[in-house]
Amino acid sequence: MARRGVLFLIVAIAALFTSGCSGLSLLDAVTADGGYTVEPDLAYGALPRQDVDIYRPLVPVDPNRPVLVFFYGGSWTWGDRASYRFIGQSFASAGYVTVVADYRHYPEARFPGFIEDGAAAVALVARHIPGSAGHIVVIGHSSGAYIAAMLACDRRYLDAAGPGRQVLAGFIGVAGPYDFEMQGPIAELLASPDGRPNMPITSIDGHEPPALLVVADDDTLVPTGNTDRFAARLKMRGDRVQIRRFEGTSHGRLVASLGTALPEFAPTERADVLAFLQAQQVQLAAAP
Numbered sequence: 074m075a076r077r078g079v080l081f082l083i084v085a086i087a088a089l090f091t092s093g094c095s096g097l098s099l100l101d102a103v104t105a106d107g108g109y110t111v112e113p114d115l116a117y118g119a120l121p122r123q124d125v126d127i128y129r130p131l132v133p134v135d136p137n138r139p140v141l142v143f144f145y146g147g148s149w150t151w152g153d154r155a156s157y158r159f160i161g162q163s164f165a166s167a168g169y170v171t172v173v174a175d176y177r178h179y180p181e182a183r184f185p186g187f188i189e190d191g192a193a194a195v196a197l198v199a200r201h202i203p204g205s206a207g208h209i210v211v212i213g214h215s216s217g218a219y220i221a222a223m224l225a226c227d228r229r230y231l232d233a234a235g236p237g238r239q240v241l242a243g244f245i246g247v248a249g250p251y252d253f254e255m256q257g258p259i260a261e262l263l264a265s266p267d268g269r270p271n272m273p274i275t276s277i278d279g280h281e282p283p284a285l286l287v288v289a290d291d292d293t294l295v296p297t298g299n300t301d302r303f304a305a306r307l308k309m310r311g312d313r314v315q316i317r318r319f320e321g322t323s324h325g326r327l328v329a330s331l332g333t334a335l336p337e338f339a340p341t342e343r344a345d346v347l348a349f350l351q352a353q354q355v356q357l358a359a360a361p
Contacts, residue, residue, distance in 0.1 A: 096325070097156040103334040104159040108166030117197035118190065120177065125194050126154055127202070128161030128171040137358040139242050139350050140205040141171045142195055146215025146248075146328065149187055149262055150179050159332035166333065167347055170205070172198050176220065184263045184271050185230070191220040192234035199236040206236060208357060210243040210282075210350060214328040215295060218249025222273035222303070225281050229269075241282045243353045245346060248288060248327050249273075250295045251303035274303050279310035283356075285349040287317045287327060287342060294324040317345045 112127040125142075143160050145152045154173040164171040176182070176190035191211075199206040213221035224230055225244035231237055252274035255263055265271040284307060288300040300316060307314040319327065319339040326338035336343060 096329070097159075100159050100329055100332060100334060101156065104162050104332055105166070105334075106162075109162055109171075111161065115197065115201065117174075117193045122153075122175045122177050122181075123190060123193065124154070125172050125174045125197065126161065127198075128165035128173070130165050130168045130170065132168060134168060134170060135354065136204050137208070137354050138169060139208050139210040139353050139357070140198060140202055141169050141350070142198055142209055142211050142221075143171065143173050144176065144191055144211070144213035144217030144220045145173070146213070146217045147178070148259075149182075149216045149219075152178075159329075159334065163332045163343060164347075169350060170202060179258075179262045183261070184265060185223075185269070188220055188223045188227075188230050189233070191224055192230040195224065195231060195240065196234040196236050199240045206240045208242050209240050210245060210353060211241060212245035212247070212346070213249065214247040214331075215249065215324065218246035219251065219273065222246055222249055222251055223276060225284065226273050226276035226278070227270065228278070228280070238280070238282075242357060243282045243349065244284045245349065246284065246286045246300070246303075247331070248292055248295050248324050249286070249299060249303075251299045253296075253299060274306050277306050277310050277312070279312060281307060281310075281312045283313040283349075283353065285315045285317065285346065287339075287345070288319070289322045289324060289327050289339070290318055290320045291322060292324045292327075315349070317342070 109128045115125050141164050154175045157173045161171045161173050174194040176187045211221040228238040263271050270276040286300045288297050304314050304316050322339045329335050330339035330342045
């Protein structure tokens with residue numbers, strides 16, 4: 074694509090993210106179709122939105138390679154897995170089996186329903202993909218990062234779903250809300266019916282898998298203090314955590330830069346995620 078066309082596309086998608094539109098259809102349009110096969114519409118429950126798509130590399134996969142399970146953002150109220158083919162393509166083309174999961178939204182589901190859906194999706198992956206148990210890395214953007222963090226921090230969800238938290242080899246959070254004051258509709262959406270912790274930062278027990286937290290310094294939707302406080306608490310409890318900061322980018326651009334089409338939004342972010350996955354692969358290979 075000519076340089077002028079690339080610049081126009083970057084500006085167009087940036088405007089869509091800024092205006093509150095997703096820009097995902099444009100991003101999908103410029104994402105390559107090759108480098109993977111897809112197993113669509115695999116159900117982990119009986120309800121609508123309880124499905125995943127599995128993107129697989131075209132080349133044989135090292136058995137020690139992590140399996141990536143991605144949860145999209147959307148304030149727990151909107152979004153769909155079909156809009157995130159660019160995530161599946163990005164990491165499957167790099168050699169990682171990648172699962173893009175749907176989950177129920179508010180008002181159909183309130184806390185902890187969407188976290189329970191996430192746990193059920195991970196349990197399906199552990200059953201369906203041979204050798205994935207103990208090799209799963211959950212990754213999420215925005216409210217999806219909240220879901221992934223809760224799965225990593227509060228063992229009760231994966232214990233209830235069957236496989237237990239030991240199936241996780243890592244957690245990646247991109248622009249996640251981990252510690253914030255609930256107001257307005259969010260207070261109803263995340264209200265805890267049984268008094269259990271409803272924030273990742275208050276769910277940490279010191280036995281979390283290794284974490285990579287990605288944050289945009291220009292994020293006006295989820296303040297960066299969420300990541301700073303969450304990382305500090307993880308370290309205080311003895312967990313391994315890395316923070317990767319990007320200047321001059323925003324909340325929406327971070328998820329766009331995980332794809333292969335627009336690394337200009339956050340140069341090296343995808344490479345940082347791949348490096349984290351490779352480090353977990355080394356650890357898995359070295360495990361007895």
